[in-house]
Amino acid sequence: MQKVIVVTGLSGAGKSTVSKALEDLGYVVVDNVPVELLNSLLQLYEAKNQEQRVAVVVDSRSLRGQADVSNFVSDLQFLKSKLPLSVVFLEASTDTLLSRFNLTRHLHPLVHATGSRLALIEAIESEKELMSELRDISDFVLDTTNMKDKELVYHVENFVGKDRGPEFYLISFSYQRGLPTNADMVFDARVFRNPYYVEELRTLTGLDDGVAAYVRADDKYPFFLDLWLQLAERTYEEHVKLGKPYVVIAVGCTGGQHRSVLVVRDLAQNLTDSGHSVVTWHRELGSVS
Template sequence: MTAISMHEDSPPPRSILLVTGLSGAGKSSILRILEDLGHEVIDNPPLGMLDEIVARAEKPVAIGVDSRTRGFDATLVLAALSRLRINPHLHAQLIYATAEESVLLRRYTATRRRHPQASHGTVKEGIEAEIRLTSPLRAAADVVIDTTDLPPPELRQLVEARFGQWEDGRGEGLTVALMSFAFPAGLPREADMVFDARFLRNPYYDPSLSALTGLDPQVAAYVQADPDYSGFLDRIDGLLELVLPRFVQEGKKYATIAIGCSGGRHRSVTLVEALAQRLGAEPQQGVSGDGQGESVSPASSPRGQWPVVVMHRELARQGRSSWRWANRPGGGQQPSDDSPAS
């Protein structure tokens, strides 16, 4: 007789997200996005009510906690988080929103709002006080989201990719984000691995291709014709096949793989799209990733195992809708490019 484990049919742990951070860094925007993703959102409840709120909730919960919260104390927040984390039926995470001090100052100056820690001082003094007050939370955060250079559409992309769920429940493990970017615009702060595609020939210098992007077949064909393109793509693919399962073993829930070039519009976009096609494909026994008939074991290949989201940073900054799920069943809801600013 075959023994059946009682754990096989048990529901996955319920997501509990504590969202905190610096005032003006986008905490409210993050909570709105999480609400769109199906979380019950409660902003700034008294700290003493956190356990009761979680106990009564019947679906994923996102709770906003910051220096405005009645009885706020970073030590008490961390103690509550510890209690939630030891509950095997919950998956509790701490999200910390931040931005550079100069950016926070500019945002407060533009809105003319009073900083919660500056009732008897300047906005700058309030920001500095809040940084000190919340520093233990930043140190303990599972996810730190820096919105310094992050437009609202990109913020939505990050939150959706990290905390959105697959409709068939497979969103409990690793989510892989593939991002194209331009080196002159800065490295993506959230990148776990970065690859440089600037050695490939550049379509920018072809007048017929300069205004196009790697999403256009003419540009993709031009980049793919470089004699080193296939070898470069194969090596990235092979490295990810080694590394991604190890990320899962370490308990990582999100991995960002970034590929950069000079402008972030041609070579990097082409490579990200090609890599997404490989990683998003379901593995087939007896068929290799290049279709040459070599055997690939589904158990050892990362293909199709995890959600893969594609993001093109520079295209997003130009106002283009530039992200998609590569293999999310049911087609995840795409964020609009006119999302409200935080």
């Protein structure tokens, strides 16, 4: 079989969007597969068509308790030794999931018939605890808290649409809006002087040359950028040894518009120049590249 993607994670985190993106990439997508049948299903596709790319969506509807999750984790680890299989786990903040369920009025799989607000919050938190073991063994954990559908599709295409996915995922963010939960490392760009207090720079971003020149002129900037590049490279080397082929690095500042954006921009350029494949996401600007 050419490639197998198991899509899992929290209800409301974007599995339907990912499923559609994988279909557009030529995958056969099978939704809500009973976990007991996964091995048999993949054997069937392998016997039928060696070149078929298959994506299987599994969520808490098929995992009734912690024992089911643990058994499924064992099954996935066995299948990984036999097939080119990767696990993609989607998550989002509790507030985001609550908002999405309230907007769509869909019933959470773990909510009982009452469907009360309290029950929904409890269901979301219970599902996070239930799925944590599965999250820990996933190849790609993606936090969709502030993502639009097109951004989520972009990340999926970069992960599964190439023979070798990106080695670095760089995220700029605002501390005021919370840390990205999937970050392996967090760098604090608030150590640099803030362009926000310069009137002609306030409405610009770290993608603009004026902001870049202002922040780079801080005498601390070259030292920290070089230090963070060394940490990024070394961490990537260790991740590869552990079987994880990418690193997620988040860079934060107060508003997520100036300093963090520039640091991500400069880290990406240096890592690209060193031969690495890089995806950047400026969370507060809503842009990916």
